[in-house]
Amino acid sequence: EVQVLEFGGGLVQPGGSLRLSCAASGFTFSNYAMSWVRQAPGKGLEWVSAISANGDSTYYADSVKDRFTISRDNSKNTVYLEMNSLRADDTAVYYCAKGLSQPPFDYWGQGTLVTVSS
Amino acid sequence: QSVLTQPPSVSAAPGQKVTISCSGRSSNIGNNYVSWYQQLPGTAPKLLIYENNKRPSGIPDRFSGSKSGTSATLGITGLQTGDEADYYCGTWDSSLSGWVFGGGTKLTVL
Numbered sequence A: 001e002v003q004v005l006e007f008g009g010g011l012v013q014p015g016g017s018l019r020l021s022c023a024a025s026g027f028t029f030s031n032y033a034m035s036w037v038r039q040a041p042g043k044g045l046e047w048v049s050a051i052s053a054n055g056d057s058t059y060y061a062d063s064v065k066d067r068f069t070i071s072r073d074n075s076k077n078t079v080y081l082e083m084n085s086l087r088a089d090d091t092a093v094y095y096c097a098k099g100l101s102q103p104p105f106d107y108w109g110q111g112t113l114v115t116v117s118s
Numbered sequence B: 001q002s003v004l005t006q007p008p009s010v011s012a013a014p015g016q017k018v019t020i021s022c023s024g025r026s027s028n029i030g031n032n033y034v035s036w037y038q039q040l041p042g043t044a045p046k047l048l049i050y051e052n053n054k055r056p057s058g059i060p061d062r063f064s065g066s067k068s069g070t071s072a073t074l075g076i077t078g079l080q081t082g083d084e085a086d087y088y089c090g091t092w093d094s095s096l097s098g099w100v101f102g103g104g105t106k107l108t109v110l
Helices: none
Strands: A003-007 A010-012 A018-025 A034-039 A045-051 A058-060 A068-073 A078-083 A092-098 A112-116 B009-012 B018-023 B034-039 B046-049 B063-068 B071-076 B085-093 B098-101 B105-109
Touching: A003 A092, A018 A034, A018 A092, A018 A112, A034 A078, A045 A068, A045 A078, A045 B085, A045 B098, A058 A068, A058 B098, B009 B018, B018 B085, B018 B105, B034 B063, B034 B071, B046 B063, B071 B085
Parallel strands: A010 A112, B009 B105
Antiparallel strands: A003 A018, A018 A078, A034 A045, A034 A092, A045 A058, A068 A078, A092 A112, B018 B071, B034 B046, B034 B085, B063 B071, B085 B098, B085 B105
C-alpha cells in the first residue's frame, strides 16, 4: 500500500525558516518524481515544487523561487522542503504528492500545516 | 488569479449529470495532458483523471475526462451526495516550467 506522510509543520515567525519532510513507502521511491502542493486556508491548490526521481532536476513556482529548496534522499525514501524567508502568505497546509507525471500526484499525504505569524 | 479557469460552482440533482470546464492556453492545456482531482471536505485531494481521460484503478466510470484544444472537461454522471466536493483541473505549463491548477469548482448535489 502506498503511503505518504508529511512532518515538520508548525508556527514560525515572518522571516523565519522551516523544513518539511515527507516519508514515502509502498512503491519504488527512486523511480518517481515527488512534489509539494499547498493550500492556503479556504483557498485552492497551489503547486509549490517538484524534484525528479534521481534529484537532478528541480522545479519551483515563481512564488517560492529563491526562498524554498526541494531535495530528496532516496536511501531514506524521503523528500524535503526547506523554506526560508517565510511570509504570512506562505501560511497553508502543505501536501506531499507522488509523481509529477505518469500519472501526476496519484498519491497524497494528509498534509502538514505551516502558519507564519508573529 | 489562476492560470487555468474553472467555474466557481456547479450544481445538479442526484442521479443527474454535470460537467466542469477548465480553460487554459496553448502553453498548458493545449500541449500537455490534463488531470482532475477531487477534494472532499477536510481531506487531501485525490486523483480522478489523468492524461486527459484515463481513470486510476478504483475510480468509477461515472467520472470521465475530455480535452479539446485549450479546454478540458470533467463529466460526472449518476450524481451522488457523496460527490459533493471541490474539483480541480491541473496540467504542466511549458512557459512557466511548472505545474498549474485551476481555481477549483465546488460541486453541490441538491
